[in-house]
Amino acid sequence: xxxxxxxxxxxxxxxxxxVLAAEPAPGVPAATNIPGVAYPRLLPDNRVVFRxxxxxxxxxxxxxxxxxxxxxxxxxxxxxxxEPQVPGFHYYWLVIDxxxxxxxxxxxxxxxxxxxxxxxxxxxxxxxxxxxxQDVPHGEVRERWYHSKVTQGPRRFFLYTPPGYDQNRxxxxxxxxxxxxxxxxxxxWPIQGRVAQIMDNLIxxxxxxxMLIVMERGYAVKPGEAEVPFGPGANANLSPAEMQARTIAxxxxxxxxxxxxxxxxxxxxxxxxxxxxxxAIAGFSMGGGQAFxxxxxxxxxxxxxxxxxGTGGTIADPATYYGGVFADAxxxxxxxxxxxxxxxxxxxxxxxxxxxxxxARLTELGIKHAYYVSEGTGHVWLTERRNLREFTTRxxx
Numbered sequence: 001x002x003x004x005x006x007x008x009x010x011x012x013x014x015x016x017x018x019v020l021a022a023e024p025a026p027g028v029p030a031a032t033n034i035p036g037v038a039y040p041r042l043l044p045d046n047r048v049v050f051r052x053x054x055x056x057x058x059x060x061x062x063x064x065x066x067x068x069x070x071x072x073x074x075x076x077x078x079x080x081x082x083e084p085q086v087p088g089f090h091y092y093w094l095v096i097d098x099x100x101x102x103x104x105x106x107x108x109x110x111x112x113x114x115x116x117x118x119x120x121x122x123x124x125x126x127x128x129x130x131x132x133x134q135d136v137p138h139g140e141v142r143e144r145w146y147h148s149k150v151t152q153g154p155r156r157f158f159l160y161t162p163p164g165y166d167q168n169r170x171x172x173x174x175x176x177x178x179x180x181x182x183x184x185x186x187x188x189w190p191i192q193g194r195v196a197q198i199m200d201n202l203i204x205x206x207x208x209x210x211m212l213i214v215m216e217r218g219y220a221v222k223p224g225e226a227e228v229p230f231g232p233g234a235n236a237n238l239s240p241a242e243m244q245a246r247t248i249a250x251x252x253x254x255x256x257x258x259x260x261x262x263x264x265x266x267x268x269x270x271x272x273x274x275x276x277x278x279x280a281i282a283g284f285s286m287g288g289g290q291a292f293x294x295x296x297x298x299x300x301x302x303x304x305x306x307x308x309x310g311t312g313g314t315i316a317d318p319a320t321y322y323g324g325v326f327a328d329a330x331x332x333x334x335x336x337x338x339x340x341x342x343x344x345x346x347x348x349x350x351x352x353x354x355x356x357x358x359x360a361r362l363t364e365l366g367i368k369h370a371y372y373v374s375e376g377t378g379h380v381w382l383t384e385r386r387n388l389r390e391f392t393t394r395x396x397x
Contacts, residue, residue, distance in 0.1 A: 088382025179287025
């Protein structure tokens with residue numbers, strides 16, 4: 001209304017009659033915004049403009065790997081422009097007067113142990129086409145609730161079925177059990193990881209075999225069972241043997257859920273090829289550690305294992321590492337179809353040390369494995385989308 005009022009005033013003065021147009025907002029709305037919401041906005045150089053209205057606030061910050069202080073205008077809007085961000089999916093949040101909250105302009109995603117704002121920054125050109133929905137035959141992601149005999153309560157997993165699953169009633173499929181990272185849950189791979197889009201595109205291009213993918217919640221405790229502390233602080237100063245024991249204690253109940261509940265349910269209700277050669281396990285970060293722990297402890301069930309920014313820990317003595325699974329490299333190589341390790345080239349130093357050490361030790365022991373580095377990416381979902389692509393194009397061959 002203000003430009004119109006100004007134009008009418010000028011009309012009565014005989015002055016030049018220029019209608020003032022509102023200055024367009026910079027950049028474009030992020031694809032992860034609530035539909036119709038203008039902010040956050042992405043600039044061509046991958047800087048992000050955040051904006052929120054909080055007229056009573058004294059201080060507003062936006063946190064995306066580092067903290068950016070916002071500036072308040074006369075109408076109560078707080079705005080800040082970040083430094084350039086790397087492409088891919090990122091969690092972020094606001095801090096208003098010291099309290100961390102979600103951005104009302106963004107969709108939320110379960111990550112960092114809670115529902116959290118998320119931001120998708122596209123890759124340049126067609127680099128991200130493999131995880132975008134394309135005009136190809138599409139599979140489905142199905143939700144399955146069940147009652148766990150192990151935890152004695154309800155649990156849920158998501159299941160990707162490839163294109164044609166319901167039409168090709170005689171076809172049977174190999175199965176990948178794919179786990180999420182710490183602070184996330186069974187929704188992470190279908191949503192943040194874009195598993196359906198990736199697999200649809202790879203299968204359509206003939207680059208991956210049609211397969212079922214099961215995505216379960218990677219946390220489980222039995223009634224009355226206390227959770228085992230885990231993480232950098234809890235694991236400090238542990239020997240390799242103690243760390244292995246801690247890993248088994250932390251994830252042993254989930255292993256039982258997978259072996260006693262999930263695999264039997266999947267094999268009984270879906271058209272699987274129910275043998276070890278057609279069953280794989282992989283995961284992101286924490287899920288990668290689970291994949292190595294369970295896959296190496298259960299060689300009769302899994303012939304392929306993938307660590308996606310996750311390892312099997314320190315292999316100090318191959319004779320005692322997970323029952324001596326690497327003690328005879330020739331035997332392990334003959335029985336294993338695929339052992340995969342992938343990570344980002346810019347992950348945190350502590351993690352990089354672990355990845356490099358695990359890869360070097362496998363090589364030293366003569367353990368055949370595929371190794372992939374996503375150049376320039378950190379411990380983020382872009383790395384894991386690339387890892388999934390690299391892993392599944394090698395899987396079930």
